[in-house]
Amino acid sequence: MYSSKITGMGFYVPDTIVTNDDLSKIMDTNDMWIQERTGIKERRWIQKGSEDTSAVMGAKAARIAIERAGLEKEDIDFIVFATLSPDYYFPGGGVMVQDLLDMPTVGALDVRNQCSGFVYSMSVADQFIKTGMYKNILVIGAEYHSNGLDKTTRGRTVAVLFGDGAGAVVLSRNKQKDKGVLSTHLHSQGKFAKELSVTKPNIRNWIPYLMENKDDLSYYPYMDGQKVFKHAIVRFSEAIQEGLQANNLTADDIDLFIPHQANLRITQFVQRRFKLSDDQVYSNIQKYGNTTAASIPIALCEAWEKGRIKDGDLIVIAAFGSGFTWGSIVIRW
Numbered sequence: 199m200y201s202s203k204i205t206g207m208g209f210y211v212p213d214t215i216v217t218n219d220d221l222s223k224i225m226d227t228n229d230m231w232i233q234e235r236t237g238i239k240e241r242r243w244i245q246k247g248s249e250d251t252s253a254v255m256g257a258k259a260a261r262i263a264i265e266r267a268g269l270e271k272e273d274i275d276f277i278v279f280a281t282l283s284p285d286y287y288f289p290g291g292g293v294m295v296q297d298l299l300d301m302p303t304v305g306a307l308d309v310r311n312q313c314s315g316f317v318y319s320m321s322v323a324d325q326f327i328k329t330g331m332y333k334n335i336l337v338i339g340a341e342y343h344s345n346g347l348d349k350t351t352r353g354r355t356v357a358v359l360f361g362d363g364a365g366a367v368v369l370s371r372n373k374q375k376d377k378g379v380l381s382t383h384l385h386s387q388g389k390f391a392k393e394l395s396v397t398k399p400n401i402r403n404w405i406p407y408l409m410e411n412k413d414d415l416s417y418y419p420y421m422d423g424q425k426v427f428k429h430a431i432v433r434f435s436e437a438i439q440e441g442l443q444a445n446n447l448t449a450d451d452i453d454l455f456i457p458h459q460a461n462l463r464i465t466q467f468v469q470r471r472f473k474l475s476d477d478q479v480y481s482n483i484q485k486y487g488n489t490t491a492a493s494i495p496i497a498l499c500e501a502w503e504k505g506r507i508k509d510g511d512l513i514v515i516a517a518f519g520s521g522f523t524w525g526s527i528v529i530r531w
């Protein structure tokens with residue numbers, strides 16, 4: 199049986215920085231409220247008129263990842279694309295990346311698991327490599343949130359949290375048995391589906407419904423923030439513990455914990471729970487906000503670029519989000 203390892207990484211974020219002070223000019227919010235509750239100082243938002251979309255940003259990140267893997271686009275056997283903000287209702291973003299990168303007609307799969315999307319995508323790619331079916335898989339997380347947020351005071355609890363961006367990795371067949379992806383674990387609990395959701399349009403309430411019900415705001419994201427927070431800290435911890443236990447490891451063995459960048463307070467809670475030092479945790483939510491499926495590949499790539507990931511390091515990744523869904527990845531680098 200084969201195993202998989204990350205051989206290349208890349209990320210792309212739009213140029214435009216939107217600070218908390220910028221937001222306070224368009225809604226009733228302020229820098230102190232946002233920083234105290236979330237850690238976020240600024241985020242990137244696509245500007246009107248830009249060519250960027252989830253697929254376009256995903257393709258930009260993917261180009262960097264393929265080049266850093268020392269591969270050509272023809273070497274990629276499969277694409278897994280995670281987003282909650284696809285360019286179209288259908289088809290998905292994976293096929294658009296195949297086209298944007300002018301790739302051979304390889305398979306392209308979209309994953310709809312929101313903040314856990316990248317963890318789910320990596321798990322899918324890992325299985326394809328383990329079975330020997332594929333050698334090199336492009337795994338992408340990309341989000342274009344800013345155009346779907348309610349940027350008025352009414353939507354402030356959600357709007358201040360989210361940013362745009364994309365990250366990508368190339369997951370490749372691995373010859374070293376003791377390195378690469380050691381485990382992935384995935385979970386869901388659909389009874390909380392509506393606690394963090396966009397419920398319209400849906401197939402029962404399509405365009406004619408929206409035209410007749412212009413005051414229905416359910417096409418904006420809804421979140422019960424406190425419920426999400428309470429579940430997140432429990433599920434993050436469980437997912438990490440499950441990954442460590444499956445590999446006979448403890449928190450002391452972690453060289454770098456890369457959480458989905460949901461909220462700095464969630465990360466700090468988990469850090470305290472596992473008694474991790476600041477050196478063992480990577481956070482960049484301060485600069486990018488919550489970029490959902492893109493947050494882990496962006497953080498992973500940025501941490502690597504900063505020299506925070508070295509050969510032989512134990513990297514633990516965990517995510518929690520809408521669904522609810524959650525999961526973890528344990529990697530020996």
Ligand SMILES: CC(C)(COP(=O)(O)OP(=O)(O)OC[C@H]1O[C@@H](n2cnc3c(N)ncnc32)[C@H](O)[C@@H]1OP(=O)(O)O)[C@@H](O)C(=O)NCCC(=O)NCCS
Pocket residue numbers: 226227228231232235236313354355356358421422423424426427430460461464488518519520
């Ligand atoms: C969203 C979150 C930051 C809100 O923090 P909170 O402490 O729960 O705040 P509340 O929603 O109770 O609101 C507290 C007050 O701040 C106000 N408020 C909400 N958003 C605000 C904003 N952007 N700026 C200023 N005030 C705001 C509320 O209206 C409320 O005012 P009131 O007391 O007069 O009614 C917090 O619940 C959270 O982090 N949840 C997890 C979110 C998350 O991680 N989501 C992604 C998961 S992948």
